[in-house]
Amino acid sequence: MSPTAVSASNPIADASTLKAQIQANGTTTTTKSAIDPQVLARPNLALWVTKDHKIYQKEESFPTCPPDQCIIHVKATGICGSEIHFWKSGRIGDCCVTHDIILGHESSGQVVQVGENVTGFQVGDRVSIEPGVSCWECEQCLRGRYNLCPKVVFSGTPPSDGTMRRFVAHPARFLHKMPDTMTYAVGALIEPLSVAYNAVIRAAPYLGQPVLIAGAGPIGLAMALCARAAGASPICITDLEENRLAQARSMGFEQTLKIDLAWDRLETAKRVREVMGTGCVPSLAFECTGAESSINSACYALEDGGTLLQVGCGKPDITVPLMSLGFREVNIITSFRYRLSWPVVIRLVAAGVFGDVTPLITHTFPIEKTIDAFETCADRSKLAIKVQIVDE
Ligand SMILES: NC(=O)c1ccc[n+]([C@@H]2O[C@H](COP(=O)([O-])OP(=O)(O)OC[C@H]3O[C@@H](n4cnc5c(N)ncnc54)[C@H](O)[C@@H]3O)[C@@H](O)[C@H]2O)c1
Numbered sequence: 001m002s003p004t005a006v007s008a009s010n011p012i013a014d015a016s017t018l019k020a021q022i023q024a025n026g027t028t029t030t031t032k033s034a035i036d037p038q039v040l041a042r043p044n045l046a047l048w049v050t051k052d053h054k055i056y057q058k059e060e061s062f063p064t065c066p067p068d069q070c071i072i073h074v075k076a077t078g079i080c081g082s083e084i085h086f087w088k089s090g091r092i093g094d095c096c097v098t099h100d101i102i103l104g105h106e107s108s109g110q111v112v113q114v115g116e117n118v119t120g121f122q123v124g125d126r127v128s129i130e131p132g133v134s135c136w137e138c139e140q141c142l143r144g145r146y147n148l149c150p151k152v153v154f155s156g157t158p159p160s161d162g163t164m165r166r167f168v169a170h171p172a173r174f175l176h177k178m179p180d181t182m183t184y185a186v187g188a189l190i191e192p193l194s195v196a197y198n199a200v201i202r203a204a205p206y207l208g209q210p211v212l213i214a215g216a217g218p219i220g221l222a223m224a225l226c227a228r229a230a231g232a233s234p235i236c237i238t239d240l241e242e243n244r245l246a247q248a249r250s251m252g253f254e255q256t257l258k259i260d261l262a263w264d265r266l267e268t269a270k271r272v273r274e275v276m277g278t279g280c281v282p283s284l285a286f287e288c289t290g291a292e293s294s295i296n297s298a299c300y301a302l303e304d305g306g307t308l309l310q311v312g313c314g315k316p317d318i319t320v321p322l323m324s325l326g327f328r329e330v331n332i333i334t335s336f337r338y339r340l341s342w343p344v345v346i347r348l349v350a351a352g353v354f355g356d357v358t359p360l361i362t363h364t365f366p367i368e369k370t371i372d373a374f375e376t377c378a379d380r381s382k383l384a385i386k387v388q389i390v391d392e
Pocket residue numbers: 080081082195214215216217218219220238239240241244259288289290291293294310311312313314335336337338
C-alpha cells in the first residue's frame with residue numbers, strides 16, 4: 001500500500017471522522033496547525049518482534065488517546081542495537097521477548113491529538129519522545145532517580161510495546177518540544193545522546209582530561225561528542241571495525257585504535273596509551289562495548305586512581321581484575337539510561353555544543369521498508385552506524 005493510501009481499517013479517513021474519533025475518545029484538541037487528514041488516514045504500520053526471532057510489519061488500529069497522553073505521528077525512529085538483540089537473541093540479560101511486541105524507543109514526531117487533561121501541548125507540536133515512563137510514586141522516582149523506577153514502562157522493551165509505528169499514544173509528561181530548527185531525524189537522536197549525557201554527568205570529566213572511549217558504535221560516538229563538549233581532551237577511541245573508526249576520525253576524533261583481539265589486555269592498554277600521545281594516560285574510560293576483553297583492557301589502560309564508566313551492556317557476569325583495581329584505587333561507575341536529560345540535550349544540540357550530530361545517521365528508510373532497515377542494521381557488511389526509519 002502506498003504511504004498516502006487510505007486504509008479501510010483506519011477509522012480516521014477525513015477531518016470529520018477525526019473529530020468523531022476525538023469525541024469518542026473523550027478528548028479535546030487545540031489546533032495549532034491542522035494535520036493533513038490524508039496523513040492521518042495512512043495505515044498505522046507497526047514493527048513487531050516474536051519470541052522465535054522473527055520480525056514482521058502489521059497494520060494496527062489508530063490509537064485511542066488517554067486523558068494524560070498525546071497521539072504522535074512518529075516521523076523518525078532510530079534502530080538501537082538492543083532491538084537487534086531482541087530480534088536475534090530474544091533477550092537482553094533477563095529481559096526476554098515472551099510474546100510479540102512492537103519495538104522502538106528512539107523517536108520523534110508531531111502531535112496529532114491531545115488528551116483532555118494535557119496542558120502545554122497543541123496539535124502540530126514537534127516533539128522528541130522520552131521512552132521510559134516511570135511511575136512517579138516509588139522511592140526512586142520521588143528521589144529523582146526515575147531511571148531506576150522498578151515499575152518503569154519502557155517503550156519497545158518487553159513486555160511493553162514501543163514507538164516503531166506510524167501513530168503512538170505517549171504520556172505528555174514524557175514528550176519534549178523540539179525547536180523548529182531541529183529536524184525529526186535529529187530529534188530521534190536525543191535518546192542515544194541522552195545515554196551519553198547521563199554517563200558524562202555521572203563521570204563529570206574536566207577540561208583537558210585524557211579520556212578513552214571503547215567502542216565506536218552509535219553510543220560510543222555519541223559519548224565522544226558529549227565528552228568533548230564537556231572538555232575531555234585528548235580522546236582516544238577504539239573499535240574492532242575500521243569503518244567505525246573512520247567515522248570517528250571524520251567527526252574530528254583523530255586518535256583511534258583498531259583493536260586486534262589477539263592482543264592481551266596489557267598489550268591493548270599499552271597501545272591505547274601510545275595512541276593518546278606522549279605523557280597522556282587516560283584517567284577516565286567510557287566503556288561502550290560491553291565486551292569482557294574491552295572492559296579489561298580499559299581497566300589496565302587507566303592511570304592509577306582513574307575511573308571506568310561502564311555504559312556497554314554485555315554478559316550478566318563479567319570478570320574484571322578487581323583486586324588489581326583495588327590496589328590502584330580505580331573507580332568503577334555504571335550509568336543506566338537517563339534522567340532529566342531531554343530538555344538539556346535538546347538545548348545543547350540546538351546550540352551546536354556537540355557540533356554536527358547528523359553524521360551518526362548513515363542510513364534512512366521509509367516506514368514501509370522497516371524490515372529492510374533492520375536487515376541493513378544487522379548486517380555489518382553494510383557499514384551502518386545509525387539506521388533510521390522515517391515517515392514524512
Ligand atoms: N547503559 C545504558 O543505558 C545503555 C543504553 C544504550 C545502549 N547501551 C549499550 O551500549 C553499548 C553500545 O551500543 P551501540 O548501539 O553503540 O552498539 P554497537 O554494537 O553498534 O557498537 C559497539 C561497538 O563496539 C565494538 N566492539 C566490540 N567488541 C569490542 C572490543 N573488544 N574492543 C573494541 N571495540 C569493540 C564493535 O565493533 C561496535 O562497533 C551496547 O552494549 C548497548 O547495549 C547501554
